[in-house]
Amino acid sequence: MAPSFLDGNSMFNFVVRDGNGVKGMVDFGLSEVPEQYVQPPEERIDKLNATAHDNPPIDLSKLDGPDHDQIVEEIATAAETLGFFQVMNHGVPVELLESLKDAANNFFGQPPEKKAVYRKGVSPSPSVRYGTSFVPDKEKALEWKDYISMRYTTDAEALEYWPQECKDVALEYLRTSIKMVRKVLEILIGKLGVTLDDSKIDGLIGLKLVNMNFYPTCPNPELTVGVGRHSDMGILTVLLQDDIGGLYVKMEEEMDGKRKGDWLEIPPVPGALVINVGDTLQILSNGRYKSAEHRVRTTRTKSRVSIPIFTIPKPTERIGPLPQVVERDGVARYREFIFEEYMNNFFSNAHDGKKSLDFAKNIWPA
Known part of the structure; x- marks a missing residue:
């Protein structure tokens, strides 16, 4: 017998606690979005x-060639303004990207009980977690999204515990992408007039998560969001x-005739990857680089997948504005903290724009 999606507790138990996810609910043939997923008008996406x-992707193959300085400027400018940019010729094979999308669709296309074995509390590894929304217990309106999150520790653990349907391709995606991440990070740190040794870079991107997100078709996409307004916490x-x-x-900020506060859609470009700045890089740069506030809409006609890699400091890493940047700026806009404190704060609150950054802001006496 189908559960009642009109009853809030019944719906929440079915989707969240029993691990059926939004897709499990949609597969019953919803004709309208349940009340718990209806966003307030100001949060809906028009x-x-x-x-x-409309900026074209940045061609990373031109790094270390005659156009190196121009590409470095393009990367730095994007990080200083929008905090988002697309890249091509990034070193991740296009065939691998296609395989990733197939693997994600295959994983989420399984029966609910196959995915629910990775729920928090029952997953065979704390590094692998299947869930829905972001922090369902604390959200006023739930997000129309299911996900599988895979934290990388070692190849051996990934091959043992990551889901069979996607582990090989997800691991290869991580291996090939991380070289590009390191290169882009070194460029951005260099543009701050700072050089960091390899061990410091290792610490800043020492925690890596590969997520696969699934946004099922939605009967009323104008009422929901796939992901609410937020910035990413990492690098x-x-x-x-x-x-x-x-x-x-x-x-x-205002740029190219577009107003501060406007929302820009980042259209998919075949073969390209999107890179965005996280909170930690904004803090390290003392505010010069912008962690981008972003969100995701749902669609009526076709389910959507996206596959992010989050590069995040090790939990024990001490984070704060780089001293050389503070010396130049004359003020530290953020305080120093152990990254685990930031991470705990981030995951204990519902999405709310860039409010997560408040945790790190320096509070000046009145």
């Missing part, structure tokens, strides 16, 4: 009035979109 971000995020699109980024 697809028709959004502007597309840099690498994102593979499928061809459906639905990623929106908020303008922090």
Whole structure:
């Protein structure tokens, strides 16, 4: 017998606690979005009035060649303004990207009981977690998304515990992407006039998560969001979109005729990857680089997948504005902290724009 999605407790237990996810609910043939997923009007995404971000992808194959300095400038400018940019010729084979999308669809296409074995509390490894929304117990309106999150420790553990349907391709995606992440990070740190040794870079990207996100078809996409407004907590995020699109980024300042506060859609480009700045890189740069506030819409016609890699400091890493940058700026805009404290704060609150950064802000006496 189908559960009642009109009853909030019944719906929550079915979707969240029993691990059926949004897809399990959609597979019963929903004709309208349950009340718990209806976003307040100010949080809904107006697809028709959004502007597309029309900057072409940055060609990373030109690094270390005659156009090296120009590409470095393009990367730094993007990080200083929107906090988002797309890259091509990034070293991750296009065939691998196609295989990733197939693997994600295969994983989420399984019966609910096959996915539910990775729920928090029952998963065979604390490094692998299947869930839905972001922090369902604390959200006023739930997000229309299911996900599998895989934390990397070693190849051996990944091959043993990551889901069979996606582990090989996800591991290869991580291996090939991390070289690019390191290169981009070194460029951005260099543009701050700072050089960090390899061990410091290792510490800043020492924790790596590969997520696969699934956004099922939605009967009322204008009422919901796939992911609410937020910024990422780490250093840099690498994102593979499928061809459906639905990623929106908020303008922090006026640029190219676009107003502060406008939402830009990042359209998918075949073969390209999206890179965005996280909170930690904004803190390290003392605010010069912008962690991008972004969100994701749902769609009525076709389910969507996206596959991000989050590069995050080790929990024991001490994070704060780089001393050389503070000396130049004359003020530290953020305080120093152990990264685990930031991570715990981030995951204990519902998405709320860039509010997570408040944790790190220096509070000046009145």
